[in-house]
Amino acid sequence: MSAESCTFCRIASGEAPAIIVRQGERIIAFRDAHPVAPVHILIVPVRHLASINEVIASDVELLGEMLVLARDVAAREGVDQTGYRIVVNTGREAGQTVHHLHMHFLAGRQMSWPPG
Ligand code: AMP
Numbered sequence: 001m002s003a004e005s006c007t008f009c010r011i012a013s014g015e016a017p018a019i020i021v022r023q024g025e026r027i028i029a030f031r032d033a034h035p036v037a038p039v040h041i042l043i044v045p046v047r048h049l050a051s052i053n054e055v056i057a058s059d060v061e062l063l064g065e066m067l068v069l070a071r072d073v074a075a076r077e078g079v080d081q082t083g084y085r086i087v088v089n090t091g092r093e094a095g096q097t098v099h100h101l102h103m104h105f106l107a108g109r110q111m112s113w114p115p116g
């Protein structure tokens with residue numbers, strides 16, 4: 001998919017609206033348009049990567065930064081002590097609908113396991 005037609009590329013470039021939580025050079029975080037938890041934030045690399053399947057060895061630092069950002073989001077949202085869940089849906093059976101890599105940050109309610 002080209003950057004022009006990718007929703008998350010358009011959000012990252014400022015062309016499409018979103019409630020931005022954090023805008024960095026390499027990673028952006030914004031609130032999910034259809035939250036499934038009281039806190040539902042998407043942590044997204046600015047560079048277009050379709051999914052974890054496209055990740056290469058040189059992306060290790062980027063993926064680590066996404067987790068560090070998740071930790072910061074947890075503290076800022078006040079859920080670092082109560083708990084949160086990080087989810088990366090990959091592919092059809094996992095329910096990935098947006099084909100630009102993203103980490104769901106979910107918190108603010110009791111979660112169940114196994115996930116649906
Ligand atoms: P996934 O099913 O893992 O691909 O998740 C895609 C997520 O992106 C869903 O939770 C959607 O609600 C969310 N989403 C799709 N379009 C937008 C948008 N324009 N702004 C914010 N969140 C979006």
Ligand code: ZN
Nearest residue numbers: 006009048100
């Ligand atoms: Zn994209």
